[in-house]
Amino acid sequence: MEKINNINHLQRSTKVKTVVITGANRGIGLELTRIFLSTGKYAVIAGCRNPEAATELTKLGEEDSNLEIKALDVTDQKSAETFAQSLEGKPVDVLINNAGIYVDKGKGVLDADFEAWEQTYLVNVISPFRMIKVLLDNLEASDQAKILTISSQMGSMSLPYSASHAYCSSKAAVNKGMQGVALELKPKGIAVAVAHPGWVQTDMGGTAADITPAESASGLYKVVEKFSLADTGSFYKWNGEIHPW
């Protein structure tokens, strides 16, 4: 039995790709980690701000040796560089920029809280680009690298929202920026997409949301598997449909 397990492990480890997921300790990021691991096709490098407090992620790591948990604050350049250096040049086949915040105060212009705006932009807009920059060598080392940034329908110009101007405009900004990155990285063979994960029952989405984190993550997994350089620069819904910009 032990021999069979060893052979299976060897067969598995020669085939597995590597996915980096940010904000992997809870919500959609945690479920993405679970789904990618469950396929047996991926090793997951899970970034989170505080690995010591990431109990569910730690439990997953105890059950599956294809999970590595690393400290990562996506807003902190030093933390992002240390995270990237710890990969020691290992190819990264998929980067999922999942970490995000929705600050639940000063949502309008009349009650705007500009510190909250700054923090929202730092996490939701600037950090996905920071992660691409620090991991570029690792992405280039993959045969078919893909970058998926978790955006939101709230950033779509075609849907009128008055929920939080900071959050909506941050997701619109990251969408536009990723469209440009798709063109910039196409010659390097790196495919880039953004996705709306659905309205999801997480700390951010709340309990009244439409779908579970597992439903969202399994849809997003299929999106990652499906998109390629041929459709780089696309905006997807979690169910694989194209989202209007």
Ligand SMILES: NC(=O)c1ccc[n+]([C@@H]2O[C@H](COP(=O)([O-])OP(=O)(O)OC[C@H]3O[C@@H](n4cnc5c(N)ncnc54)[C@H](OP(=O)(O)O)[C@@H]3O)[C@@H](O)[C@H]2O)c1
């Ligand atoms: N839930 C929805 O309905 C919904 C809808 C549309 C889009 N989205 C997007 O989906 C993504 C995931 O959302 P979610 O619902 O899973 O949210 P969530 O439950 O609030 O989890 C957010 C995750 O992001 C991490 N994070 C925040 N700031 C970070 C930082 N500076 N460095 C590293 N990690 C950081 C959090 O880590 P800590 O535990 O350390 O805070 C946590 O792991 C976000 O980009 C969000 O905007 C969600």
